[in-house]
Amino acid sequence: MTILVYDVDEGRIRKAKLKDYVEIVKALMQLIPEGRVSTYGSIAKALKINPKLVGKIVKMNDEPVIYPCHRIVKSDGSFGGYSGLGGTIFKKRLLEFEGVKVSKNGKILSEHISDIMDLLC
DNA sequence: CATCGAACCAACC
């Protein structure tokens, strides 16, 4: 099952492209409150796409502050990448600043991680 | 727990 979108310019239904997913992911990211994170996998599941694509998508995010791509992490609690200024280190510090606690082995405590679908409710 | 490899799907070459 693939996601379809209505393309206003072309005036027809077509399969979603990466640019469309970017818009969706932007909206989803804004649902994640401070001190809480979601995972590439849960977003991938929601959009029916490959988790690796989610990485690519959040990377295309043009407004890193407005759309908090740093609140998306790997499902095992490790941080995943960050292409913005400061890289993964900055991502880590940013999350800790927002109140996310990290265990000694460098993993985010599971209490902070929620499925993106749960945040929709 | 840590590491390994196969598998996911759209873009790009």
Next chain:
DNA sequence: GGTTGGTTCGATG
């Protein structure tokens, strides 16, 4: 057609 991602999941030491 093949490679490439800010990855995942299950299997194995």
